[in-house]
Amino acid sequence: MVNLRDEFVSTVIEPFIHAYAKGITPNPCILCNKNIKFPYLLKIAHERGADYIATGHYARVEHCSPEAQNRKASELPHFRTSVLKKGIDLKKDQSYVLYVLTPELLDRLLLPLGEKRKEEVRQMARERNLSAARRPESQEICFIEDRYYFRFVEELTGETKGPMIDIETGKTLGQHRGIHLYTPGQRKRLGVATGKPLYVVRIDAKSNTVYVGPREAALAREFSVDEVNWLIPPPTGTQVFRAMVKIRSTMRDEPATLHVLDHNRVKVVYDEPQWAPAPGQAAVFYEGDVVIGGGVIQ
Numbered sequence: 418m419v420n421l422r423d424e425f426v427s428t429v430i431e432p433f434i435h436a437y438a439k440g441i442t443p444n445p446c447i448l449c450n451k452n453i454k455f456p457y458l459l460k461i462a463h464e465r466g467a468d469y470i471a472t473g474h475y476a477r478v479e480h481c482s483p484e485a486q487n488r489k490a491s492e493l494p495h496f497r498t499s500v501l502k503k504g505i506d507l508k509k510d511q512s513y514v515l516y517v518l519t520p521e522l523l524d525r526l527l528l529p530l531g532e533k534r535k536e537e538v539r540q541m542a543r544e545r546n547l548s549a550a551r552r553p554e555s556q557e558i559c560f561i562e563d564r565y566y567f568r569f570v571e572e573l574t575g576e577t578k579g580p581m582i583d584i585e586t587g588k589t590l591g592q593h594r595g596i597h598l599y600t601p602g603q604r605k606r607l608g609v610a611t612g613k614p615l616y617v618v619r620i621d622a623k624s625n626t627v628y629v630g631p632r633e634a635a636l637a638r639e640f641s642v643d644e645v646n647w648l649i650p651p652p653t654g655t656q657v658f659r660a661m662v663k664i665r666s667t668m669r670d671e672p673a674t675l676h677v678l679d680h681n682r683v684k685v686v687y688d689e690p691q692w693a694p695a696p697g698q699a700a701v702f703y704e705g706d707v708v709i710g711g712g713v714i715q
Contacts, residue, residue, distance in 0.1 A: 419461065421453055428452035433558075437597035440620035441697035444514070444666075445558055451517040459522055469527050475504035476512040477531035478523055499523040501648055503706040506534040513666045516701045516711035517646050579625035581609055584618050584634055593627045596620050602635050602693025616693070636690035642683045642700045645712035649704075651677060661703040662687065664694050664714065670703050683712060 429448045436443035458470040480499045501523055504510040518526070530538055542550035581593045591609040593599065598606070603617040607629060616635045619628040651658050656677050661670035662685055671691060676684040685700055694700070694714050701711035 419457060421457060424457075425449070425453055436697050438622075440596040440599075440622040442600040442695040443697045444699055446514045447517055447699055450514055455518055455522055455526075459525060462525065469525055471527040471529060473530050474511045474515060474528050475506055475509040475530055475535070476515055476528050477502040477504060478526050478528050480524070499526070501708040502531070503703070503708075504528075504531040509535045511666075512708050513663055513699065513701050513711075516648065516699065516708055518648070519646075520648055523648070577625060579627070581607070581627045581629060583611075583615075584628040584630040590615075590629065596622060596625060596627060599627050600693075601695045620696075635693040637694050638690045639684060639686040640694050640700075641678070641715045642685055642712035643681060643715055645681050645683055645710055647680075647710040649707070649709045651675075651709075660709055661705075663701045663703065664691060664698060668692075670701075675702060681712075 429445055429452065432448055433443050433445045454472070455470070458472070462468075462470045478499050479502055499520065501512055501515060501518065503512045539550055577595050578592045579596065580589045581591050582589050590611065594608065599617045599620060601617050601619065604614060607615060607617070609615065609629070614632065615629040616632055617627060618630045618634045620626075621628070658675055658677075660673060660675050662673040662675075663670035671687060671689065673685050673687045676686065678684060683702075696714050698714050699711050700714050702709040
């Protein structure tokens, strides 16, 4: 057991709060995987002389030989020694939150649940009388006991009201209760009534404004992605390539064209408009079931 309270506060909780205060929707699980869980597991493994680390994520790591590497390259030939893949149980697949790992870390990582379905694992736990067999599903934020995370943010940032504007007419419909309460695509708890369904379309932190509009206004076909982490870099000189892209952990990946702006930035252009890409969330790139990389939606 290792006490990482201070590191967790500075690299997960504080960025989480600052993001919401800026009208951005962060993903604390990805921040934790990047800054806490995997780096420190690897550090401890090194100190103990262990060859591998293992976690219970529903994803797969394929450790390839150099010969297999060449056969699997196809259009993206720079496969590393190890590749990250979706889990067999696609309903529980967690490869989306693991895109931030480094290729070097993948070489030392085992994911034994990736080849199994959740119910199989539950049954294995029941047969061994493990408490985890009875543990309920959890998709909440681990460091906030109250499922209404915004109360946690308000305690630290305060409540700052501002205008809520119809993006089509430019009319002010009312006052929002703080931009940390809203995210693109949100329909419930808007606090205004117009007789028609409205959705959050955009949040402007500088002017403290929330823009709302009809459902189609929340669709977007293209956006930029920064802080890209490549697990399989595109071939040198490649400026444009095709991939499947996922912008929420619970949604399907959809076909898109990726325009490489530089090593850390990509423009994603979907074949069809997608529902409410949220700044601060991750866009993860796939070729088949292999994770190519990903970054933060701007």
